Amino acid sequence: MAIQTIPYYDRQRDWRELALCKDTSPELFFPIGNTGSALDAISLAKNVCSRCPSQVECLEYALDSNQDNGVWGGRSEEERRLIRKQRRS
Numbered sequence: 586m587a588i589q590t591i592p593y594y595d596r597q598r599d600w601r602e603l604a605l606c607k608d609t610s611p612e613l614f615f616p617i618g619n620t621g622s623a624l625d626a627i628s629l630a631k632n633v634c635s636r637c638p639s640q641v642e643c644l645e646y647a648l649d650s651n652q653d654n655g656v657w658g659g660r661s662e663e664e665r666r667l668i669r670k671q672r673r674s
C-alpha cells in the first residue's frame with residue numbers, strides 16, 4: 586500500500602478537509618463489531634484510506650488522541666492498539 590503524504594502547500598489546510606471519508610457513510614468507518622458484515626465494511630474503509638492524501642496525518646491523530654473505535658488512517662482498532670503497544674515498548 587502506497588502512502589502519500591500531504592504536499593507542503595496543502596499542509597496549511599487541515600488534513601480533514603482533504604479526507605476522502607468525509608463524503609462516505611460513517612457506518613463504513615465505524616461498523617458495529619468486528620465479524621461478518623463489519624469485516625466487509627472495514628475492508629472497504631481501508632480501501633478508501635489507501636487512496637486518501639491525509640492517511641499519515643489521520644493515523645497519527647488517531648494514535649495521539651487514543652481513538653478507540655473505527656478505521657482511522659487505514660488501520661483498524663486492533664491494528665492501532667498494536668501500534669500503540671509497539672511504540673510503548
Ligand code: SF4
Binds near residue numbers: 633658
Ligand atoms: S485516512 Fe481514511 S479515515 Fe483517515 S481521513 Fe483518510 S479516508 Fe478518512
